[in-house]
Amino acid sequence: MWWIGRDGMVGQPPADEYAVDLEGCTKEFTTPSGDTYCAVRDINLKVRPGRFVSVVGPTGSGKSTILNIAAGLLAPTAGTAQSFGEQVSGVNRRAAYMFQQDALLPWKTVIDNVSLALTLAGVSKADARAEALNWLAKVGLKDFADRYPHQLSGGMRKRTAIAQAWIGNPDILLMDEPFSALDVQTRQIMENELLTLWQESAKAVIFITHDLDEAIALSDEVVILGAGPGSTVVGTYEITLPRPRDLLEIRDDLQFVELHREIWGRLRVEVSRTYENSAVAGGGA
Ligand SMILES: Nc1ncnc2c1ncn2[C@@H]1O[C@H](COP(=O)(O)OP(=O)(O)OP(=O)(O)O)[C@@H](O)[C@H]1O
Numbered sequence: 291m292w293w294i295g296r297d298g299m300v301g302q303p304p305a306d307e308y309a310v311d312l313e314g315c316t317k318e319f320t321t322p323s324g325d326t327y328c329a330v331r332d333i334n335l336k337v338r339p340g341r342f343v344s345v346v347g348p349t350g351s352g353k354s355t356i357l358n359i360a361a362g363l364l365a366p367t368a369g370t371a372q373s374f375g376e377q378v379s380g381v382n383r384r385a386a387y388m389f390q391q392d393a394l395l396p397w398k399t400v401i402d403n404v405s406l407a408l409t410l411a412g413v414s415k416a417d418a419r420a421e422a423l424n425w426l427a428k429v430g431l432k433d434f435a436d437r438y439p440h441q442l443s444g445g446m447r448k449r450t451a452i453a454q455a456w457i458g459n460p461d462i463l464l465m466d467e468p469f470s471a472l473d474v475q476t477r478q479i480m481e482n483e484l485l486t487l488w489q490e491s492a493k494a495v496i497f498i499t500h501d502l503d504e505a506i507a508l509s510d511e512v513v514i515l516g517a518g519p520g521s522t523v524v525g526t527y528e529i530t531l532p533r534p535r536d537l538l539e540i541r542d543d544l545q546f547v548e549l550h551r552e553i554w555g556r557l558r559v560e561v562s563r564t565y566e567n568s569a570v571a572g573g574g575a
Contacts, residue, residue: 309494344505347515
């Protein structure tokens with residue numbers, strides 16, 4: 291990929307231009323029986339600001355492990371993890387994390403959940419609530435500010451979680467299957483809303499999903515991880531579908547169908563290998 295630097299030179303971007311830069315990352319875990327298990331091996335993943343990159347792979351291929359390394363929640367056993375030119379050590383303060391299960395506090399109202407990050411950072415309660423209300427308006431929840439999480443639908447909870455993640459204005463969003471628990475229709479609406487917010491920002495996104503459709507529809511780049519143990523990147527695909535994208539329509543687009551066919555051809559091999567490996571390990575069919 292070409293990069294035109296501030297000095298007008300063409301070449302590779304300098305390291306500090308990457309929001310996330312994983313170089314040769316390997317992660318080994320010690321299993322309960324004391325063995326060493328290599329989850330991912332020699333992973334290179336570079337994400338520039340403003341890029342939307344999805345990571346797809348079979349179950350157990352190390353998608354969450356990679357996200358956790360980028361978040362600073364896990365240190366690589368070998369290789370380096372950098373964010374904007376700095377070594378990630380401890381929690382990556384430039385990033386916000388959104389999980390499959392949202393992290394809403396059940397005893398706090400929607401507005402208090404959303405404003406919490408700001409009050410913890412020392413912002414006055416009044417200012418934090420005003421900013422939270424701005425965000426709730428952006429995600430269509432202004433009239434639900436005083437509800438408690440259990441009084442919300444699944445989609446509303448996700449909108450609250452998005453407001454919670456964005457209110458601190460992180461440079462990087464790390465999203466681990468954030469919409470996988472939603473029904474198909476709500477999920478597509480949430481994907482559209484996420485893209486609308488993201489397009490207005492310069493945030494880098496790393497989005498983990500099992501769903502290749504979702505990855506292609508949302509992303510600038512789809513990275514495929516191979517079967518474990520020792521998963522590696524087995525494919526990187528540039529998604530050149532024009533933006534803005536309407537995710538309610540895009541799956542019928544011919545270019546989408548072609549990309550899906552090509553990427554699924556590669557992913558399918560790894561999914562099959564995963565099942566074969568687990569059948570051997572489990573002594574199954
Ligand atoms: N703390 C740990 N100790 C031992 N093994 C671990 C640990 N965390 C993850 N693993 C193993 O590392 C591998 C990769 O796990 P990871 O959760 O990153 O995969 P994944 O691709 O996100 O999986 P899934 O798609 O099922 O969510 C798995 O085999 C998992 O069992």
